[in-house]
Amino acid sequence: MSVETQSIVVTLLGGLLISITVSGRFTSYVRPGFKWLLLTSGAILVIVGIISLVLAVRAEMKAGRRKAEAPAAVGAGGTEDGAGPAPDHDRPDEHDAHDDEGPDAHGHDHSAAKAPWLILAPVLVLLLVAPPALGADAVARNAGSQGLAGYDVATVSGPTVSDGSAAGGGGTESKDGTGAPIGGYAYNDGSGSVTDSSGSRRTMHFPALDGTDPQMGIKEFVLRSLYDADNSVDGVPVTVVGFLAPAGEGYSGGYTIARMVISCCAADANPMQLHVDGDAPYPSNTWVQAVVTVVPNTAVMDNNYVPTVTVSSVQTIDQPDDPYEH
Structure with a gap:
């Protein structure tokens, strides 16, 4: 893949990030809190892509001018004794030019490969047909099971299960060793009742409605x-x-x-x-x-x-x- 192609792909990817973020479509894929991270990342990609593209184009133009000037210098110059033109040390070797720009031994021109542009396919899909949430x-x-465990909840009286890892109401001592209940909820044993199989009351608390x-x-x-x-x-x-x-x-x-x-x-x-x-x-x-x-x-x-x-x-x-x- 040429430097120009890489730069264009990076720029388009950055533009895609900015587009789906500004339009709000990004919430179909990530939390809303990632908005500014996505915008920043997209802007960085766009800037890097544009700078890389400009530098690559300038380098290409400079190389073109050097190639155009080389034949003129060879035709007008020569050795002092007239034996022939002076060697041009700046001119690229023909073999090197063949390796860098021309087709290989099988006739394939790798400098003009089209496959790298397939990377743009997912970009176009997201731009034109954004997948839904x-x-x-x-x-x-x-x-899967909606019986959740491991919630930190209000301290309650009576036996509790601190991490919801087992059914029943076995008492749990507090970390300070006082024996006071430390909060938690009694695991739902499948009865659907407000109490578990040992009679312990569920102990998760919520704000009043x-x-x-x-x-x-x-x-x-x-x-x-x-x-x-x-x-x-x-x-x-x-x-x-x-x-x-x-x-x-x-x-x-x-x-x-x-x-x-x-x-x-x-x-x-x-x-x-x-x-x-x-x-x-x-x-x-x-x-x-x-x-x-x-x-x-x-x-x-x-x-x-x-x-x-x-x-x-x-x-x-x-x-x-x-x-x-x-």
């Missing part, structure tokens, strides 16, 4: 329905935003309202799901805003702790600027 297909591929039909993310709604010791969403209509997908594992009918959750980028995305009985009101991947109420004791191990909800209202919406939760 992850949707219903990703839910089916990546679905305000207003009518309060809005929250699907991830928070799932965690509240599974682990909230205060039962804050039991019998309380809540507004959620997500896209429709087929029913998940453990369900023979109905449909799913889902949202993908990412930590860094789409590569580490995992779905958070709510199950709804009945027929889906819209096709899969349709974004909706729905008012839902959790059905108690429906999130169990056999369905990956996906709670069933009833839907009191649902309407279609445009995909949010940030399609993922975090």
Whole structure:
């Protein structure tokens, strides 16, 4: 690949980064917090590409002038005794020129290779046909247990499990050796109950809900329905935003309202799901805003702790600027 080709590709890649960032499409692939890193990276690539291209063109022009001047110098000059022209030490050897610019022994001209330009294919794809955010297909591929462990939560009285690594309510001493409970939650053993198999109450706590039909993310709604010791969403209509997908594992009918959750980028995305009985009101991947109420004791191990909800209202919406939760 020539220096000019490399410079053009680098410049276009930088322009692509700037384009998808300014347009907001970058949120389909990474967290919004990466915006300024992407803009900076794109600007650096554009600057480096342009400078490299200018230097390469100038070097090419200089080499061309030297080649044009060489024959004139040879024709007008010669040795003092008239024996012939003086040797031109600056003129490139014909063999070298053949190796650098001409075809090889098989007749292939490597200086004019077209393959490097194929690198532009993904650039053009992203510019012209940007892949959408992850949707219903990703839910089916990546679905797993929604029973989460390892959350730091408020200190509570009574036996706890500090890291959620085992079922039951075995007591855990605090790090200072006082024997006081250190917080944590009792692992959901699959019963869907507010207590585990040993009778220990779930101990994750959340802020109180305000207003009518309060809005929250699907991830928070799932965690509240599974682990909230205060039962804050039991019998309380809540507004959620997500896209429709087929029913998940453990369900023979109905449909799913889902949202993908990412930590860094789409590569580490995992779905958070709510199950709804009945027929889906819209096709899969349709974004909706729905008012839902959790059905108690429906999130169990056999369905990956996906709670069933009833839907009191649902309407279609445009995909949010940030399609993922975090």
